[in-house]
Amino acid sequence: MNFKILIGIPPKNHVNLAMDEVDGLKNLGNNCETIIYTRNNSSLSVLNKLIGVISNAFELAKHLRQFQPDFLYLNSRFEPVGSTRDFITLIILKCFVRNSFKIGIKSHGSNFDIFKKKSIFYRKLVLPFLIKNVDIWWFLSQDEKLTIEKFNKVMFDKTFVTPNIIDxxxxxxxxxxxxxxxxxxxxxxxxxxxxxxxxxxxxxxxxxxxxxxxxxxxxxxxxxxxxxxxxxxxxxxxxxxxxxxxxxxxxxxxxxxxxxxxxxxxxxxxxxxxxxxxxxxxxxxxxxxxxxxxxxxxxxxxxxxxxxxxxxxxxxxxxxxxxxxxxxxxxxxxxxxxxxxxxxxxxxxxxxxxxxxxxxxxxx
Missing domain, CATH: 3.40.50.2000 (Glycogen Phosphorylase B;)
Structure with a gap:
């Protein structure tokens, strides 16, 4: 059995890497479509960044309703800014997309200080929501996986290590x-x-x-x-x-x-x-x-x-x-x-x- 997979890719940096993954999944017989999913311009104001995240999330929701995939695969980063974007995006998807699908996030960078933040926003909202709703976390090194084990056993059980494709x-x-x-x-x-x-x-x-x-x-x-x-x-x-x-x-x-x-x-x-x-x-x-x-x-x-x-x-x-x-x-x-x-x-x-x-x- 092969699957329908929607893949969030960057618009500029490491596009070849993202498309190599898309092609690899297609070559295995899966039906794949792509959509832009990336960080905002760092020079934007907080308000404009938030507007950009919300706008992108609704575009993603629209694509999910049309394509109805089995799996949503997002390229992101596990750190305060990236995780906040993922949190807002997934909240919107849960509210506006009724078709069922599993979620995987590949982290192309991490800052585990997010686990240590005293802010209620991260401790009570962002991290619990993401850990509950993301079905697979891919990280790029064993060191990152072992660090996750120290902070959260539930997330650790969903975490796997994968290298990037090199051609x-x-x-x-x-x-x-x-x-x-x-x-x-x-x-x-x-x-x-x-x-x-x-x-x-x-x-x-x-x-x-x-x-x-x-x-x-x-x-x-x-x-x-x-x-x-x-x-x-x-x-x-x-x-x-x-x-x-x-x-x-x-x-x-x-x-x-x-x-x-x-x-x-x-x-x-x-x-x-x-x-x-x-x-x-x-x-x-x-x-x-x-x-x-x-x-x-x-x-x-x-x-x-x-x-x-x-x-x-x-x-x-x-x-x-x-x-x-x-x-x-x-x-x-x-x-x-x-x-x-x-x-x-x-x-x-x-x-x-x-x-x-x-x-x-x-x-x-």
Missing amino acids: RKRSLLSPLFLEKYNLPTDKFTFLFVGRMVKEKGVFNIIKSIPFFDKRDNCIFVFVGDGNEFNEIKLLAQQVNVEKYIRFLGYLPEAECDQFYANTDALVFPSHDEGFAMALFKSVACGMPIITTQIRAAKDYLKEPDNCLWVDGKSSISIGQALSKLYDNQEMRQTMQKNNKILGQIFSREIIMKEMENKIREVIQ
Whole structure:
């Protein structure tokens, strides 16, 4: 038996990931439709954000009445803002949609301080309602699941861990790409992809370069933007490492993906991640990796088989790892081989079959 599934997807970020899941469920024989479901523009006022959430919820209710799915699958985040949006949305759906369906939420980020909030709104309304009415919670790491067990056993029993889909065919070695971005073939290229904010460890990458004695043989490519982008560029000037760095700013996902096959190693010392797409796209492309031992990273990666662990808040730790990785070609080759093998487990077929099995369990 196959199912009718309505899937809430983002309009901009990680659209490929969402559509990979849609295609995976369709390939298993399910009838799937999509609808935009996302966070509001952070620059909006609280009132305008609320109006946006309510408007989107009524659009979702309309689609549910027309399509009448067996299962509603929403991509969201488990933290105060995301959970408030989910709460308001599901309240409206319960009031205005009469057809029966099960609900699953996949969390692409979490902040478990929501369990500690003293506000009656969260303790008595938001969390109890969501825990009661959501049939499946998918999180991206075992660490998140174990944290949930400490706070709420009912939610823990509904919680499952799933990785994201990674399609390494989206990143191909290309001389034309190297030429387009003026990436030298006679230097070792370290790559960072992500938001330009302190939490991603970007500042400490910049600060680590003076501790890296082989820096003249390397370049550092930074892809992404963020609120602290200008501050990071200023730091590069202050520590006199501008000549080693290429700041490329925001690039569309399809363009960004090409860097994984056209650079030599990933440096990703983030302080807090669920399942970092930049990290696991690098794994699938067989890149050597420097990263921090957090959440999904520690679920799948081992040192030195797949990566070198660093303290993302220590520039000295990152600088030492840069030297160790650069100086050890045999280690890099081992990482490349192991990571290509590991990357195979993030295929669309494997992941979506596991997720469909959970959907089947709650519907039947």
